[in-house]
Amino acid sequence: MKSMYTGGTIRRTALAVALGLTFAGGAAHAQSNASGVIFGHADNAAGASVRIDNVDTGLSRELPLPADGRYRATSLPVGHYKVSLVRSGAAVETRDVQVNIGTGTDVSFVAAASGNAATSLEGISVSGTALPAIDVSSVDSRTVLTADQLQRIPVASNVNAAALLAPGVVSGDSRYGGVVSFGGASAAENQYYINGFAVTNPLTGLGFATLPFDAIDQQQILTGGYGAEYGRSTGGVVNITTKRGTNTWKAGAQVQWSPRSLKSNPRNIYYPRTSGNVTDGTIYQYREGNKTDDLLYGLYVSGPLIKDKLFVYAAADVVRTDNSAGVTNVLTKTAFDGPLKANHWVGKIDWNITDSHILELTGIGDTNLNDTTIYSYDYATRSRTRVLGSEHQKNIGTANSTPGGVMYIGKYTGYITDSLTIDALYGHSKTDHVDNVSGAAGVTCPNIVDNRNVPAALKRVSCAPVQGNLIAPGANDKVKNWRFDIQYSLGDHDLRAGVDNQTAESYGGLAVQGGALWTYSNPPASGKITGFPELAIPPGTTEIARRQIFRAAGNVKVEQEAQFIEDHWQISQNWLAYMGLRNEQFKNFNTDGVVFVKQRHQLAPRLGVTWDVYGDSTLKVYANAGRYHLAIPSNVAIRGAGPQLFERQYFAYGSVDPTTNAPINPTPISGIHYANGADGSAPDPKTLSAKNLSAYYQDEYILGFDKQLGSDWTVGAKATYRKLRSIIDDMCDSRPIEAWAERNNIAISPDAKIPGCLLFNPGKGNTFTIDLNNDGRYENIALSKADLGFPDLKRKYLAVNLYVEHQFNQQFFGRAEYVWSQSFGNSEGLLKSDIGQLDPSVTQDWDFPELMIGSNGPLPSDRRHQVKAYGFWQATPEWLFGANLLALSGRPKNCLGIRPPDTFNYGSSYFYCNGEDAPRGSRGRLPWTYQLSLSAEYRPSFFNHDLSLKMDVFNLFNQQRVQNIDETYQTADGPLSPTYGRPLSFSTPRSVRLTARYDFSM
Structure with a gap:
């Protein structure tokens, strides 16, 4: 410009x-x-x-x-x-x-x-694409995208797709839905805000409530170095403001259409290795027809109810996904179709009571409905046969990553004096989760997994339309959040202090579909099933079945309080220092309303400095250091602090029911085993966690510079180092407790209620409070790091970011950057993407020391090389062209097998394969991903440029690269898994989005 x-x-x-x-x-x-x-x-x-x-x-x-x-x-x-x-x-x-x-x-x-x-x-x-500046007063790392930029760059219409434009942000595991990872952290460690209100999923930390994408005025992506006002995040922060009314009445409408006919076919999935009767090249899942028609209708209106005083903005989207034709794998032999309906709306009122007092009220609704019809499918003829049933989901999404719901936000700003400003915010939200399945009338259909060594055509499948765990009936989340901030300018100091309190209540949980999971297998050649322990198979038995029953549900609550103070001190014209301190308190309540984890005075200092080297803002050098805490999501209370049943038992059988494929009159050949002691009773809250449990926290250090070249170019570099200092997870190993009791001459009663798993801080000593004799007397059991037998906690992230940017000059904007990064250690954090486990803070990683052998190496978020480039060119007043390029190195590959003796019955969960150690990341890497997206927009002058006709082509060259694979080397009972190495997902195929939009003033 x-x-x-x-x-x-x-x-x-x-x-x-x-x-x-x-x-x-x-x-x-x-x-x-x-x-x-x-x-x-x-x-x-x-x-x-x-x-x-x-x-x-x-x-x-x-x-x-x-x-x-x-x-x-x-x-x-x-x-x-x-x-x-x-x-x-x-x-x-x-x-x-x-x-x-x-x-x-x-x-x-x-x-x-x-x-x-x-x-x-x-x-x-x-305009929204105006020149950026080298701002010598900033110490954080951020990307700000305006509504104009989001419209001009070819990017999918969702918040996380826009967040991927920021450096160091990569896609999370596909099994968690469309989530993202910031700076080596797991995808459950981010915070999302809309107009200052936290909208992150309170149950798991994955995903957030959304709004009409066109209603976003600005989206800020903080990737590091953010100040003391932000907490509850060790990954990144996404901060959204909605559009608002002005003194001019405006309205508009748009239609977006992504036709099925212009989408490339997804790649089919094949078995990756020879195993028994399954050979290389045998199809596992036919996916060529897994495409949809996507249609969006959007409307908005805004303007003054009272000029200069009272303004309104309202927008709504109706999204419908039709003509889906999905096919599941050859084992389940089903197909599915059905519409996905999403309704998003936002309404905002802004009241300038006076020039010194402002009131904002925002309402947001986000409802997702998925009605799916399930059919049986014949792979031989590639055709559907009969209807099996249907599934109805509301506000579910993959792994509950799109919580949805309705929320209301109120904010007051008062300019009390020229130096004193106060802000107050209150918001609340409620989300209902519904997951209903209907199948054959009057028939209970359990889950079925068939691991027998038989041809695919003879594999047994469930009569249920879907398998897995279903969300408990009546599940919902409620969140209340209030903030109060005071800002005061005193000479060279800009001071700010505030409180930030949030309460999240959830009723939730899971139960296995159909009441049980039956897993069929051939007996091991040894005649024994290791880890059960050493279960001998009766002579002459040719097939065995394992029944697994899982159920965990309840009401839980998390209270999170914080206070912060910060000072921006303009030391001199060339030097600015930032000093901040955040103090956080976390309380987690179990299903009986009793606190089982309480953490106070979690102090998080934040420090930063900037140096305007020449005093003219053409060269800035900056540095910052900070500590960031994370609370335990409420899912932990449901899985670890509430009643949980996880029952396993082996059977012999003679035949199966022709409708349900469940065994008929099976004969038990083992007793009932409760995994980790989960027998359906709620554990004693006093014994659930270690005493004085430290919070989950991470330290971060950043050093960088920005340099302006001429009037249009800016270059810069930044180095980032993150180290995870403390996490909370669960251990399920009673051996250290038993050894402590033996050393102290204490006999453990046979009816002692020792929890199956205990929350603790991995990699250090912990003290537990346990009633060893079931007599009401609690022992303080102090165990050192050596007593527990676990390695040091390790998660480190190193990154170097180089960028060059051409500022918009009425014709062209472009930004290109390269990030070299390394994310490595023995713990991903809240999640375990190796197996897609959705149990934040209760992953299987730290259950037993043996599971951690070989766990150190490149983590799932490790993408060693990232190249991102995007921009647009205003060729003429009528024509604008945009581009978005991504080149990303592949994810590391693992091999998870059974380490004998599998005393703990964890099956194929160890970094051990083919009779030897298989350290994390030792199986190489998945291929690079390359994606180029282009757009062209036409705004005819005879419509005064108010009409926009646009085409976006995503993944122009249809590069469908493997994003993650099945890393489980063996089946639960020992045989080689025929699906080890099978792709779980590919990058999204080529698609075309056509948009017609008309904006006008009234």
Whole structure:
């Protein structure tokens, strides 16, 4: 964008910031997470003031300048402003600026080196793609995307797809849904906000409630170094503000269509190895018809109910996915189709009570309905046969990653004095989860897994339309969140303090579909099943069946409180220091409403400094260090603190039911084994976790620089180091407790209620409180790290980020970056993507020391090389072209087998294969992923450019690369798994999205 000032020169940073921060790192000057800041200074300040006017809403503030000429306007709603230097009641200089979410904009009125006064920037066209700046007041790492940019870059219409544009952000495991991983953390360690209200899934930490994508005004992605106002995240933060009404009535409509006929066929999945009667090249899942027609209708309207005072914005999307034709694998032999319906809406009222008092009210609705019909499927003829049943899901999504629901948010901002600002926010949400299955009338259909060594055509399948665990009836989540912040400017110090409290209540849980899971297998050649323990198979038995029953459900609650204070200290014109401290408290309640984990005074210091090397904002060097805590998701209480049944038993049988494929009159050949003691009773909350349990936390260090080259180019580099210091997981090993009792001459009663698994801090000593004699007396059992036998906790993330950016100059914007990173250790964190386990903080990793042998190595989020490039070109006033390129190295591969003797009955869960250790990542890597997406937009002049016709082509060259594989080497009973190495997902095939959009003013 060319400048239009005359006479003399002006600091490049002032021009760039005045035009609006976008992709570059923004200021962290004590701004609210749903608003922005304008600050600066002026020469000859005596008797002068600065007036700030919102161009769209009429909101106005005037700040008298102190003797040093510095001023600061905090908690400003994002939008377009005019900032004027006022002398003797008249504006002598004016700037046009764009205030972005969570950022500071430097607007200074200073004399240039030539002696001429800085001249007006009036007349410069301001848009969402305005020039970024090297902002010497920022210490964090952020990407800000405006509505205009999200429309111009070819990117899928969802928040996580936009987040993937930021450096160091990669897709999570496909089994968790469309989630993302930030900076080596697991995908359950992020926080999402809409207008300042936390919308992260409270049950698992995966995913968030959404809104109409077109209603997003700005999306901020924080990838590191964020200040003390943010907590409950060791990954990243996604911060969204919605559009709002202005003094002009506006309306618009759009239609987006992704036709099935213009989508490439997904790749079929084949068995990867020879095993018995299964040979290389045998199809496992036919997927060529797994395509849909996707259609979106969107409307919005906004404007003033009372000019300059009261504004309204409302938008709604109706999304429908039809003509699906999916096919499951050859073992389950089913096909499915049915519509997916999603209704998203948002309504917002903004009331400028006075220029000093602002009230915002937001309502958001997000409902997802999935009605699926299940058919039997004949792989020989590639055709459906009969209807098996149906499944109805509401606000479920894969792994509960799209919680949905309805939420309401209220926010008040008061400019009490020129130096004092207060912000208050309250929000609440409720989400219902429904998962209903209907199958054959009057028949209970258990889950069936057939591991027998027989041809695929003879494999037994369930009569149920779906298999697996279903969500408990009546499941729902409720979240309440309130915040109160005070900001005060005192000389060179900008101070801020606040409280941030959240309560999340959930009723949830899972139960196995059909009441049980039956697994069929041939007896091992040894005649024994190891780990049960050493179960001998009766002579003459040719087939065995294992019955597994699982059930866990209840009401749980998590209370999270935090207080923070921070100071941005302008030490000198060239140096700024940031100092912050966050204090957090977490309480987790079990299904009986009793606290079982309580953590107080979790102190998280945050420090940062920036150096404006030449004093003209053309070269910035910055550094920061911080500690970040994470609370335990409420799912832990359901799985670990509530009643849980996990029952296993082996049977011999003569025949199976022709309808259900369950054994007829099976004969037990083993007793009932309760995995980890889960016998259906609720554990004693006093014994559930170690005493003085440390919170989950991580330390982070960043060092970087930004350099401006000429008027259009910016380059920079950044190094990041993250180290996970403490996690909370569960251990299920009673041997250290038994050894302690023996050392202390204490006999353990046979009826002692020792929990099957205990929450603890891996990699260090822990003290447990347990009643060893079932007599009401609790022993404090202090166990050292050596007593427990686990290795040190290890998760480290190293990254170097290089970027080059061409700022928008009315024709072209482009940004390209390369990230070299390494994520390695023996724990992914809250999740275990190796097996797609969705049990945050109760993964199987730390259950027994033997499971950790060989666990150190490259973690699932390790993508050693990342290349991202995106931009757009305004070829003419009518034509705009966009591009988005991603090149990503592959995920490391593992081999998980059975390490003999499998005393703990964990089956194929050890880093041990083919009779030898198989350390994490030792099986190489999956292939690189390459994706190029292009877009073209036409805005005809005869519609005054209000009509937009756009085509996006995603994954132009249809590069479908493997994203994750089955890493389980053996079946649970020992034989080689025929699906080891089988692809679980590929990158999304090529698709085309056609959009017609019309915006108009009334």
